[in-house]
Amino acid sequence: MKLSHSMQERHWDYVLGPPRLDLDADWSGQSVLASVASGQEIIGIPLNLDLDAPFLLRSLAVRCAYPVDNVGCTKTQPLDSLYMRFTGPVGDYFQQDFVPLNLFLSFFGQLGNPRAVFREVQYPAAGAIKVDLLNNGTTTLKNVSIYFRGVKLFPWGRRQAYTYPERMKTNPFNYPLTVSSLGVKQVIRNIQFQNVQDADFVVRSSQGGLNETTGTVFEIFFKFKDENQYPYSNVPVHADVLFGQASNESPNTFNCGGTQIQAFETGPGNPGLWYPEIYIPRQHSLFYDVYRDDSLYGCAATVNYPFTLNGAKVWPL
Amino acid sequence: MPAPHYQLIKQADQILSKCGRPISSFPGQNIVPFQHGILIQGTVGNDNTFVLTKEIPGDVPFLLRAIQAPSPTGLYINLQLPNGKYLFNREQEISQFQGIGSFRYVIDPEWECPPGSTFELTLDNSVVPSGGTVGLVLMLEGALKYSVKGKNPAIQDRQLSVSDLPRYVKNPNQNILAPAWMQGYYPNTPDSCEDSIFTYGDGNLNFTTMNVGTGPYSATQQINISSDSDFICSRALFDVRQVVGGSSPAGTFLARLRAGSGYSLMDDLIDVAQYINGSPFAHSWHIKAGDQVFVDLQLVDFSGSGSLTIETYLDGLKRKRR
Numbered sequence: 001m002k003l004s005h006s007m008q009e010r011h012w013d014y015v016l017g018p019p020r021l022d023l024d025a026d027w028s029g030q031s032v033l034a035s036v037a038s039g040q041e042i043i044g045i046p047l048n049l050d051l052d053a054p055f056l057l058r059s060l061a062v063r064c065a066y067p068v069d070n071v072g073c074t075k076t077q078p079l080d081s082l083y084m085r086f087t088g089p090v091g092d093y094f095q096q097d098f099v100p101l102n103l104f105l106s107f108f109g110q111l112g113n114p115r116a117v118f119r120e121v122q123y124p125a126a127g128a129i130k131v132d133l134l135n136n137g138t139t140t141l142k143n144v145s146i147y148f149r150g151v152k153l154f155p156w157g158r159r160q161a162y163t164y165p166e167r168m169k170t171n172p173f174n175y176p177l178t179v180s181s182l183g184v185k186q187v188i189r190n191i192q193f194q195n196v197q198d199a200d201f202v203v204r205s206s207q208g209g210l211n212e213t214t215g216t217v218f219e220i221f222f223k224f225k226d227e228n229q230y231p232y233s234n235v236p237v238h239a240d241v242l243f244g245q246a247s248n249e250s251p252n253t254f255n256c257g258g259t260q261i262q263a264f265e266t267g268p269g270n271p272g273l274w275y276p277e278i279y280i281p282r283q284h285s286l287f288y289d290v291y292r293d294d295s296l297y298g299c300a301a302t303v304n305y306p307f308t309l310n311g312a313k314v315w316p317l
Numbered sequence: 318m319p320a321p322h323y324q325l326i327k328q329a330d331q332i333l334s335k336c337g338r339p340i341s342s343f344p345g346q347n348i349v350p351f352q353h354g355i356l357i358q359g360t361v362g363n364d365n366t367f368v369l370t371k372e373i374p375g376d377v378p379f380l381l382r383a384i385q386a387p388s389p390t391g392l393y394i395n396l397q398l399p400n401g402k403y404l405f406n407r408e409q410e411i412s413q414f415q416g417i418g419s420f421r422y423v424i425d426p427e428w429e430c431p432p433g434s435t436f437e438l439t440l441d442n443s444v445v446p447s448g449g450t451v452g453l454v455l456m457l458e459g460a461l462k463y464s465v466k467g468k469n470p471a472i473q474d475r476q477l478s479v480s481d482l483p484r485y486v487k488n489p490n491q492n493i494l495a496p497a498w499m500q501g502y503y504p505n506t507p508d509s510c511e512d513s514i515f516t517y518g519d520g521n522l523n524f525t526t527m528n529v530g531t532g533p534y535s536a537t538q539q540i541n542i543s544s545d546s547d548f549i550c551s552r553a554l555f556d557v558r559q560v561v562g563g564s565s566p567a568g569t570f571l572a573r574l575r576a577g578s579g580y581s582l583m584d585d586l587i588d589v590a591q592y593i594n595g596s597p598f599a600h601s602w603h604i605k606a607g608d609q610v611f612v613d614l615q616l617v618d619f620s621g622s623g624s625l626t627i628e629t630y631l632d633g634l635k636r637k638r639r
Contacts, residue, residue: 009501056501058498058499058501059498059499088513092513094513094514094515094516095515095516095518096515096516096517096518096519096520097518097519097520098520099516099518099554099630100554100556100628102556103554103555103556103594103595103630104516104554104632106595114499116496116498116499117498117514118498118503118514118551118634119503119506119512119513119514119634120498120501121513121514151501161490163490164490167333169338170426171402171426171428172404172422172423172424172425173404173405173406174404174405174406174409174414175405175406176405176406176407176408176409176410176413197406198402202490204492204493204494205494207413207414208413209412209413246410246412246413247388247412247415247416249412265420267416267420268388268412268413268414268415268416268420268422269416269419269420269421269422270420273492273494273495273499274492275491275492275495275499275500276490276491276492277490277491277492278490279490304445306410306413307413308409308410308413308414317333
């Protein structure tokens, strides 16, 4: 195996917004983005990048909060009226003017379909991305969030870098996990996932979603961290973006041509990928925080929220 | 020409390849896989669990390569492989795992199961009781592995030659599931050039409104390519919308994209929003710096009253010389 890269890549999601939940301080100090009113144009929203590492932007996603008054608790984000443009590392725009996001991003980059940035963009440590937004529709978009997904670059040895043994054997394996009795409005921090199996485990993708006959989950966010508590995102990432979509979950629908269409070719076979994958040696751990605020949704209830870490077992030979 | 002589091998020692994969030590041995599926089906009562056992039939190993299953609501499952190991840590909520066709659950590398060994499938309808009996049909998909000693040199030692191929990766933990762009791999940029993502469309010259009652029903949009860089266009985006206030205006925009240099992307007008909207071109369209792209538009099959708009964007790469 030959390495062509002199730096260690590490999965990283930068999130612009949403405003912090009032039950948690994790969003404090971060760039936030609140509602975008009908017809509103916001210019130059800064996303300040971390000081510790350069960032390679490789994909995009966007979402907003599900409308509270939706009929039958369907999951439709009225994002077809949102237009965006953003800047590169020296403040140069990558779009000549506002671009409608319903054209730019399939499923808005959600459900395991991040929109490829098909020449990665390298931003320096402590750099900034500026985002312009326009809501060209008649509905206020609440908690608009822009996801800049990619990798951070570290000198080898700066961060945890477990990897495969020289000689090994692998086998596909899934770790089903459940966030038990997750309340309608609740934060649970530092849940420990320990790899207690007979082999190392490498996380390549994750899948989540509710498969219960009662209750629906709308605004649920995850923040994963390695065993040194160094996170994989600046703020929690919504499950719609981080995971795929379980097949029995309440389906996401998307505005299209004056009607709504259901997402297709998403589901269990199209999970949210981690790049690079996360290698967890035997007996080692991964941590995650869960945030949920569905207090405004009438059909929300306390649930056991299932999600899965998919990947492979690795046995040294 | 005499027919190739093949001999079925039923027993042979194995050694480890350079990748650590067990392969046959028998010189000249070839593997002939025959597609095979093993169906497991059963039911489980409400608030109950049930374990199904399925034996590998025949006298050769079964290579498990994929699992196909539907998604009954509320069912949790786990699968114990013939070597005693489980596929999941505990019962897995099936809707996060199941899939059919192109979206089946893939086992890679394949799992070799000796003949006569058994799969054990656990159905659990007690985690989230469904309120009734739940049935499941699950297909273990793969191949029966026939080992033959043959005299066809074209397929000799195939396993060894594949495992000897070098791998070039950016990172030891690359994620074999990730597409090239997620790993930072792209078609090469020519020497002395640099590429950066860009989307053309100024919101003015690329924007057209047509009234379905009064016309005109044709127009030409224009997108000016910057004079400082060529543009490598990889896809075109067309945003068609109804203007609020009309009475359900409807119609189809036909369009033809052509450059000022004379090159035309299509030889006639087509329904661009339906056929090419957002889909990547098979080959990028190289547009020279300072050139212009014209979009010839025609509105057809219109009805109702009011207006329709179409806005055209070109998505791709700016290519600058250093």
